[in-house]
Amino acid sequence: MSEKHGKHIAIYGKGGIGKSTTTSNISAALAEAGYKVIQIGCDPKSDSTTILRGGNDLPTVLDTLREQSKVKIEDVSAVGFGGVLCIEAGGPVPGVGCAGRGINAAVELLQELNLFEEYKPDFVLYDVLGDVVCGGFAVPIRDGIADRAFVVTSSDFMAIFAANNLFKAINKYAPSGGARLGGVIANSIQAPYAKSLIDDFTQQTGTSVVGYVPRSFTVAQSELFGQTVIEAAPKSEQADVYRNLARFIDEHQDSVIPHPLNGPELKKWARTWGDRIFEVETGVVQKMESI
Template sequence: MTVVVRPEPRDPLERRKEALRAEAAAEQPAPETSTPTKATQIVAIYGKGGIGKSFTLANLSYMMAQQGKKVLLIGCDPKSDTTSLLFGGRSCPTIIETSSRKKAAGEEVKIGDVCFKRDGVFAMELGGPEVGRGCGGRGIIHGFELLEKLGFHEWDFDFVLLDFLGDVVCGGFGLPIARDMCQKVIVVGSNDLQSLYVANNVCSAVEYFRRLGGHVGVAGMVVNKDDGTGEAQAFAAKAEIPVLASIPADEDIRRKSAAYEIIGKPGGRWGPLFESLARAVIEAPPLRPKPLSQDELLGLFKGETVGRDVVLEPATEADMCAAEKIVRPSLEVIYEGV
């Protein structure tokens, strides 16, 4: 066997490049997939806007509380609507809004100003800036800074559930994954391309930070508004993550959700569904997902649904101009023999 020995680069920049190449070529260690051992399990839920994260979390947190778990639900969506279903349509003051108001009055924020409870579930909203007046991701970072001042790391909960918008890819919304702030992630999706595209992006983010030494894993997927066509289940199988629950596209669920009614109650029609989901969330280990390529994602759907048979036709200069393009001779000077 011939061993090629490269000379040590003298240039510091070249040495750094060599170190980066060696790091990129190194084999990654096997992922840790055991059950989290921390006293508090922090679970971040991601999904496309409008896919039903808040509906799922409100009912899930309510059921977990009825099972004897101490649960904190934190809304991390600038719309501040995570807790509205839990509180019968009422909105609670957000941490960012309350902090600004208290600061202007020279007062400190207290737990009772931002955290509220119902039937054993504790809940709060981080909030965010109004449209056009700031960065939502930066608002999330600021909100967590305020939580830390309130003693977030000393609070005694069995589970902390974080509701994050999955459409946005900036650092603020990726905070739990990038900074190992949670042990596991759950994606909420349905049998449509856009929600699965978002779910796949979240899996890609988890895989990216695992390569950088992170420990967050994907516990699984909740299929909401399931119409039985099977694309979401097929995605989960290819990404090698389990389906924790399939919530059907049922008129009774839609009507009760629109009326801000909790359906995840023991003894109710949908109680067993959320009892099973609660157990799955508690027991599911954080797995390392296998994100799909764009072609693999499109392959989950019929060709006519996603336009897979469309041919890309290159545009011409004439297409881009109202008048016919005039070709002028080049003014470039060419020197012979150079």
């Protein structure tokens, strides 16, 4: 890639953990702060930018590529809340083709179309499908496409597991010019131990939490209206949570190469937390972190 335009941020995490909601709210908050933002959904589900666009249809890059040989940016983008340019990479129908290669092809096409040179964004956010299931989904963190990656996780073990997998991918690509980890976004914080558990995980892996997003009724409500919290409830506490996250991403450039746990280490770590949670539930009082 030639000269880079704007900061390119990739956001990963287990499916259903709230990546798209988090990414869209960060995009909205950055736009609200006056920045020019592009959000690219890298998921065959192609619903990353829905709440930025009020739920309107947007043809995906790959669908358009399939139907017409020449694709223009106008065909595959829509301007959403606060002027955020929304793009969905799209993918094949389930069970057919190779979605990973699709992400690769879509990102390549956007580069060929000089999207970044012409639009001159301050921020480009890549919202990438759940887990790093194959090489294709690691494209945004390879080859210096994104500068930093953020991982969204809850305190559920499977979400932590997916985060740890992403750490493995970053660990692999970062030394050869791939993205480094900007930090962990702790989402859906509800259980009393959730913060401590995620904090401990980041400590174990040499990473840090950049923001805690509490589980919130406002988010659910805004989503049902097809909007981000920034748009639907700009004065809510939740909106400030996202604004703080956006500010962090804007102001902090620090990044690390994480040290993922290997299989047995991760299981062992999880087991210790199983015991701790049990003790909390049964009322054993110790010098617990934030409980």
